[in-house]
Amino acid sequence: MGLPGDWEMVVGLEVHTELKTATKMFCGCANHFGAQPNTNVCPVCLGLPGSLPVLNVRAVELAMAIGIALHSTIAASTFHRKNYFYPDMPKDFQISQYDLPINKGGYLDLPDGSRVSIERAHLEEDTGKSTHLGGTGRIHGADRSLVDYNRSGVPLVEIVSGPDIRSSAQARSYASSLRAILIATGASDGRMEEGSMRIDANVSVRKPNAPFGTRCEIKNLNSLRSLQRAIDFEALRQIELIESGGTVRQETRHWDENVGATSTMRTKEEAEDYRYFREPDLVELVPSDEWQGRVRDALGPMPAERRLLLISRLSSPSETQLDAVEVVIDLGLEDYVHAALDAGADASLALARAANELAAGLDLLSNVTFTAFSSTLLLEQSGTLSATQSKTVLGELLKSGGDPASIATSLGFEQMSSESLASTVALLIDENPDEWERFRDGDEKLAQFFIGQVMKQTKGQANGKDVIKELHARR
């Protein structure tokens, strides 16, 4: 979306990502999304008196891996207490990093060739999760909130970009590239819908080469779509405000996805004073060169490199193929595509089935071997399975694994013999003389009609391409 006149937007993003550790940041409670409320809690993450935090080594190494992938300088760092009162933070402070973050500086190169600078990527702990009851027409009458501390103390890395982003599309591309890096480093599963990656956007507007305008911060955007829409809305709001003689106030704003608008949460005057001070219960973190080297050596290739490798296997890649490549790289599915290509599968088919069918079952991927994926595609390519049948077989593979050919047989996906198809087509031509006449007169749309009829008759076992071949043979 373009902005009116010569207005330019200036955007910086703060991305919070939960780290994929087995345990929380400062205690041995399980870091597990979806557990029964308050079953992964202990004196440390409940903030009980006398409890002491001990840093999770895996959280430190994942933070370092993020820093390495973002070309940051990994530095000696310390932990601070960020003090505020809110029921989701039982200690009444959050342990975070303040003036000395573990990762300083860095950059992220986007697929369009632009570079966004990184200011810092620091460690901190997540808060509990509160649910607000009453007041909004919910069944519960009482106006109160319920708190689950399972998420309290889950390790987070907050990645702060420089104010280098100039469009909502670039912001989206940055978030999506960063997500791919977080998945590639093993730091995160990148599941925005589960809250494992949350974004705050700092947005201001200015005329070309003018100093930065006053910025507003939009909190807690939890999808790429919300991110893009919220930034566009906010930039336009600020421009309209300025052009009608107003001034932008520095404030924190909330994005309402349903309304499609941002609204004031709190102004700068009301902003909290967090009284940061050193966390006395944690000592300095000083990653040695040797330690950094071990983390660096354990890292696989990053998305940019993997994207190039995959694209190099496509002979003139189409837009559709490139879109699928983005999804496949972002979700780390390219080993399936490489295996299918090695087995002789068509590139477009392999990319499409990975970017759609496999992407829809990420949780169940361990059930699908590279061979099973490749075999299914080859069955589809040879016409043994129709496209619909092939997708169903992939669905079954995700659910319970197994051998594609046996699954096809057990589902009754036998290839129709050409004799049987021919007689079905002949029968349908007899039953639909008008449609057949129009098809013979050259109305190709009627081919779809006959395919539909054949599918109905054969319960989807026929192959659409074979039906067209049969129709043309009889025309």
Next chain:
Amino acid sequence: MSPSLRREDVAHVAKLARLTLSDDELDQFTQQLSQVLEHANDMSSLDLENVVPTTHPFGLVNVVRDDVVRPSLDRDEVLAMAPDSEDGRFAVPRIIGEAP
């Protein structure tokens, strides 16, 4: 000796800490906290040019634990400590506004 801390500063800090102070207490704490600050300021009169800042009284670094799950507390036991609970969660007065 004029206090290095203003009465408004003490009132502000008390508000952030959710403490209600009477006028007398405000005077008293302004005086006392000022003395603490004065004492800290004495440090500034020393020549500390070549002294490395102390980040922690212990000379330890990199105190970490392995990422291994340990048993959590029993939920009934946990919720029994709370003034109120519902659906396995802590119940608190309705939260106005979002987290800072």
